[in-house]
Amino acid sequence: MNLYIKIENGLPVTHPILEDNLIACGISELPNSEFHLFVRTPLPTVGPYEFAESNSYTLGTNGVWTDAWVIRSLTPDEKEKKIEMLQNLFHDPTFVFNEETCAWEPPV
Secondary structure, three states: OOEEEEEOOOOOOOOOEEEHHHEEEEEEOOOOEEEEEEEOOOOOOOOOOOOEEEEEEEEEOOOOOOEEEEEEOOOHHHHHHHHHHHHHHHOOOEEHHHHHHHOOEOOO
């Protein structure tokens, strides 16, 4: 199923909308000057202390709108809280927490 996004003055003004929903509202000629094709892009792979967020959309060179992902590093406080949360969730004393990978490792 195709997605479309409403564009005004060259900028998105809505979140992506399913084609069936636009057709149900009487908009059958798609794409058009108001609704442009939108393609979801997968969530990028991030490291253990990174976060991917998408709060905007971007127009690709092919004329199709997509998610604009931003990858940011966790702040020192966020990193500390994540480590603390993971350490509190797991209680097998034979495992060792690897801070570099932010994961518990089984005994060798």
